[in-house]
Amino acid sequence: MLHYLLKRLAAIVPTIFFVTIIIFGLQQLLPGDPAVILAGEDQDPNVIAYLQKKMHLDEPLPVRYGYWIAGVVHGDLGESLRIQQPVLGLIEEKLPVTLELAVIAMLIALVIGIPAGIVSAVGKDTVWDYAANVIALWGLSTPNFWLGILMILLFSVSLGWLPASGYVSPFEDLQANLAAMIMPAFVLGNAIAAVLMRHTRSAMLQVLNADYVRTARAKGLDERSVVLKHALRNALTPIITLGALEFGTLLSGAVLTEQVFSIPGFGKLIVDAVFNRDYAVVQGVVLFTSSVYIVLNLLADLAYFLVNPRLRG
Amino acid sequence: MSAATPQAMMPNVNPASPARRALRRLLRRRGAMLGLVIVVFFVLLALFAPVIAPYDPIATSWSAVRKAPSMQYLFGTDEIGRDVLSRVVWGARASLLAGLVSVGISMALGVPIGLLAAYVGGWTDSLISRFTDSMLAVPFLILAIALAAFLGPSLSNAMIAIGVSATPIFIRLTRAQVLAVKVEDFVEAARAVGNPHWRIALRHILPNVLSPLIVQATLAIAAAIIAEASLSFLGLGQQPPAPSWGSMLNTAKNYVDNAPWMAVWPGLAIFLLVLSFNLLGDGLRDALDPKHM
Numbered sequence: 277m278l279h280y281l282l283k284r285l286a287a288i289v290p291t292i293f294f295v296t297i298i299i300f301g302l303q304q305l306l307p308g309d310p311a312v313i314l315a316g317e318d319q320d321p322n323v324i325a326y327l328q329k330k331m332h333l334d335e336p337l338p339v340r341y342g343y344w345i346a347g348v349v350h351g352d353l354g355e356s357l358r359i360q361q362p363v364l365g366l367i368e369e370k371l372p373v374t375l376e377l378a379v380i381a382m383l384i385a386l387v388i389g390i391p392a393g394i395v396s397a398v399g400k401d402t403v404w405d406y407a408a409n410v411i412a413l414w415g416l417s418t419p420n421f422w423l424g425i426l427m428i429l430l431f432s433v434s435l436g437w438l439p440a441s442g443y444v445s446p447f448e449d450l451q452a453n454l455a456a457m458i459m460p461a462f463v464l465g466n467a468i469a470a471v472l473m474r475h476t477r478s479a480m481l482q483v484l485n486a487d488y489v490r491t492a493r494a495k496g497l498d499e500r501s502v503v504l505k506h507a508l509r510n511a512l513t514p515i516i517t518l519g520a521l522e523f524g525t526l527l528s529g530a531v532l533t534e535q536v537f538s539i540p541g542f543g544k545l546i547v548d549a550v551f552n553r554d555y556a557v558v559q560g561v562v563l564f565t566s567s568v569y570i571v572l573n574l575l576a577d578l579a580y581f582l583v584n585p586r587l588r589g
Numbered sequence: 590m591s592a593a594t595p596q597a598m599m600p601n602v603n604p605a606s607p608a609r610r611a612l613r614r615l616l617r618r619r620g621a622m623l624g625l626v627i628v629v630f631f632v633l634l635a636l637f638a639p640v641i642a643p644y645d646p647i648a649t650s651w652s653a654v655r656k657a658p659s660m661q662y663l664f665g666t667d668e669i670g671r672d673v674l675s676r677v678v679w680g681a682r683a684s685l686l687a688g689l690v691s692v693g694i695s696m697a698l699g700v701p702i703g704l705l706a707a708y709v710g711g712w713t714d715s716l717i718s719r720f721t722d723s724m725l726a727v728p729f730l731i732l733a734i735a736l737a738a739f740l741g742p743s744l745s746n747a748m749i750a751i752g753v754s755a756t757p758i759f760i761r762l763t764r765a766q767v768l769a770v771k772v773e774d775f776v777e778a779a780r781a782v783g784n785p786h787w788r789i790a791l792r793h794i795l796p797n798v799l800s801p802l803i804v805q806a807t808l809a810i811a812a813a814i815i816a817e818a819s820l821s822f823l824g825l826g827q828q829p830p831a832p833s834w835g836s837m838l839n840t841a842k843n844y845v846d847n848a849p850w851m852a853v854w855p856g857l858a859i860f861l862l863v864l865s866f867n868l869l870g871d872g873l874r875d876a877l878d879p880k881h882m
Contacts, residue, residue, distance in 0.1 A: 294723030305739040413871075417864035419815050421822050422856030425842050433846045440845075524728030531730065532819055536842060546731070547823055550738040562735045566726045573726075 284577060288570060295566045296348065299559050300341050306555070309333070314357060314555055323357075353563060354556030356549070363560035366545060373443065374534070374541035376453075377461055378526045382519065384465030385472055390515065392469070393476020397484060398503055408473060415470030420529050424463045424536035431459060441538035460537045464529045468522050475518055479511035486510075513583055520576035527565055611800075614876040621872020627865035631858075635681040642675035647830040655848040665850035668840060676832040677854050683833040684862060687748050687817035687826070688810040694752025696806060699759025700795075706760070707767035708790050717760065724757040733816055737825040744817075744833070747826040751816045755809055762805055766798035773797075800877040807873055811866035818859045834859050 306313050311327035327333075332340050347354070353363040396408035432440035439456050446453040483489060484507050492506045493499075531543035538544075542561070549557035615621055634641060643663075650670035658665040664673035706717040724732070736750035770776065771794060779793045820826040821835025829836060834855035841851035 290719040291722045291726060294720050295726055298723060298727070299735075302735055302739045305736070307741070413864065413867060417811070417860055417867050419818055419822075419838075419856065419859050419863070421819065421842075422838060422852070422859060425838065425845055425852045425856065428842075429845050429849050429852065433849070524731075528728045528730035531734065532822065535823065546734065550734065550823065550825065553738075555739065558735050558738050562727060562731055565728060565731055566723075569728065570726050 280581065281578075284574060288574060291570060292567070295570070296345055296563065297341075299563050299566075300344055302559060302562075303555070304337075310555075313553070348563065353560035356554050356557045358549075358552045358554045358557075363557050366557065367542070367560065367564050370540065370542045370545045373539060374527070374530050374543060376446065377457060377464065377530060377533070377539065377541060378523075380457055380461035381464035381468065381526060381529075382522075384462055385468035385522075386519075388465070389469035389472025390476050392473040394480055394503065394508065396473065397477045397480035400481065405477075408477070412470040412473045415466050415473075418466070419532075420463045420467060421532040421536050423466060424460065424533055427459045427463060428536070443539045443541075456537070456539075460533045460539060463536075464526060464533050467529065468525055471522060471525070472515065472518065475515055476511065479514055480507060483507045483511045513580065516583075517576040517580045520572045520579075523572050524565075524569055611876045615872055618872040618875060620868045621876070624865040624868030624870075624872065627861055628869060631681050631685060631862050631865070634678055635685050638679045638682060642672075642678040644672035644675040646671065646675040646679040646832045648672075655844065655851075657848075658850050664854045665848065667837070667851050668844055668848070673837075673851060673854055676837060677834070677858050679832045680834045680837065680855060680858065681862075683744060683821070683827045683831070684814050684817060684859065687744065687751065688814040688862075688866070690748045691751040691755065691813040691817070692806050692809045694749065695755040695759050695809060696802070698753070699756045700763050700802065702756075703760040703763025704767055704790055704795065707764040708771065708786070708794070714764075718764070721757045721760045721764075724754075725761075727754075729754050729812075730816060730819060733820065734823065734825065737820055742825045742828060744827040744831075747817055747820045750820070750825075751813050754816075755813065758805065758809065759802070762801060763798060766801055767794055770794050770797045804870055804874040804877060807866055807870035811863045811870065814859065814863050814866065 303310050309328075311324050311331060311333055312319065314327050314331075315323040332343050335343075351364055353367070355362055356366060359366075392408045392411065396405040399405050428440045431438045438459055439452075441456075443456055444452040484503075486507075489502060489507050492502045497506075527542065530541060531546060533539070534541045534543035535547055546558060546561045548554070549561065648671065650666070653662065653666045653670040655668055656662055656666040656670075662672055662674065664677060667673055667676070702717060706714040727735075733747075733750045733754040736753060737747050740746040740750060776789060776793055779789050784793070817826055818833075818835035818838070821833045822839045824836070824839065826835055827833035837855040838852060838859075841848070841855070844851055
């Protein structure tokens with residue numbers, strides 16, 4: 277157990293190292309002197325000089341990386357040039373909004389995806405299976421920003437049921453908050469529901485043919501408890517880990533969804549940073565996202581390890 | 590003995606070859622055929638855009654601003670009086686180009702690197718694998734956005750950004766497939782008769798790992814088309830006034846209450862094209878890998 281843990285933890289180190297190399301390397305893609313470009317349209321010589329000094333542009337590349345990574349390790353992800361704020365502070369400010377969106381989206385995805393997957397596996401090759409597969413294909417092929425616009429068209433413009441945009445903090449007005457979040461969360465959860473459905477289906481199909489399920493049936497259990505108690509419990513394990521891996525999809529999707537519904541979250545932060553050529557924010561957001569992804573991946577592996585007694589040895 | 594000789598393993602040698610049988614299985618799948626028909630439709634649309642589009646896609650007309658669909662403008666007009674149908678037709682070029690070129694870049698980088706990692710093994714493999722893990726740790730679209738932001742907004746930079754971001758998938762897939770194939774008897778035989786390494790890798794191993802790569806490439810085109818539309822939607826792809834479905838949707842979202850047709854058609858086009866590549870990819874997977882069923 278301890279051995280596995282240590283091995284798994286050690287494997288993270290090179291991954292994080294290469295991630296920082298990639299993100300630091302992004303800067304090298306900028307054409308010309310980074311300080312001049314980072315200084316923005318004003319081209320203030322004071323700013324340029326300040327940046328040249330701050331980024332140690334007179335030093336060789338590995339030394340610059342050293343300075344940058346030393347800052348990162350101490351929680352210094354750089355500073356936004358636009359709003360003169362530390363990047364980490366901006367992330368902390370925007371993250372809760374996206375987190376709420378992501379959690380609701382994941383709940384919607386689970387509620388749609390897993391039952392649909394079960395129904396489709398149990399009724400393999402029936403109308404239900406066919407319908408579930410068509411819906412999954414729709415979910416995978418619809419660009420979520422288009423779905424968002426269509427939903428605004430239907431529920432805000434035509435029916436007038438929900439607000440088209442505008443975010444309200446849940447601490448101010450929970451009902452208004454949920455009214456503003458439900459459409460973006462559905463849009464975001466839609467694609468993940470499709471992925472979950474497909475995986476639940478194939479996991480269930482595998483398990484339903486297993487010997488112990490046949491035994492459960494043979495001893496006269498009704499089909500309902502065979503499917504839900506015996507089969508689903510074992511099929512769920514890989515699906516749980518998949519949930520953690522879909523975090524990347526959630527964050528990528530949030531970038532577009534927040535743009536469509538004008539939600540001031542993490543995704544809006546990176547898009548605004550891109551428009552304002554606020555490169556330090558872009559780098560900070562990418563670094564933060566990847567680190568969270570790596571940690572979640574680790575946790576998913578550990579969870580998988582814990583619920584699967586065969587691996588514990 | 591014949592099964593172990595390299596020649597017998599190569600596709601396209603006799604009428605009952607695996608490739609021919611896979612093609613027959615593919616032709617029987619209705620979903621895949623529907624996908625193929627839609628793909629061909631969009632390819633023709635893109636190729637013959639100048640003939641098909643009724644108007645100039647970038648010509649503005651102040652007397653025809655935000656006109657609802659009619660006999661004159663079948664899909665309506667946009668906020669500066671451009672014909673939406675013509676822009677959707679021309680937009681097929683940007684989307685198809687982005688799908689094909691990005692995946693071309695991913696494969697041109699990913700397949701040789703994956704082949705190298707698996708064939709050489711040792712430190713080379715460890716280094717490449719750790720680097721691939723790191724790239725996969727950055728969510729695909731976020732990496733593409735970051736790359737496009739630093740490279741600067743344009744369609745070609747968007748294609749590079751998407752292509753590079755999708756590369757690790759191809760490295761990983763090629764590596765896994767080559768690892769499985771390189772221990773087969775026919776590779777051993779090819780080595781025993783004195784073939785050089787490059788010849789074993791290119792002539793004996795590569796053709797035998799192509800099937801999963803073709804499936805992955807088809808599905809990757811679907812993902813790349815959505816990614817290009819997403820980058821264009823964020824202003825990082827095709828630059829105005831050149832038509833692209835993503836940037837059309839970006840403008841359309843501001844007029845959704847009084848010109849909804851502006852949002853419907855480009856989105857429908859993205860959906861259909863992506864759906865068709867997904868259908869084709871699923872069909873190819875079933876046809877090329879019957880075990881997957």
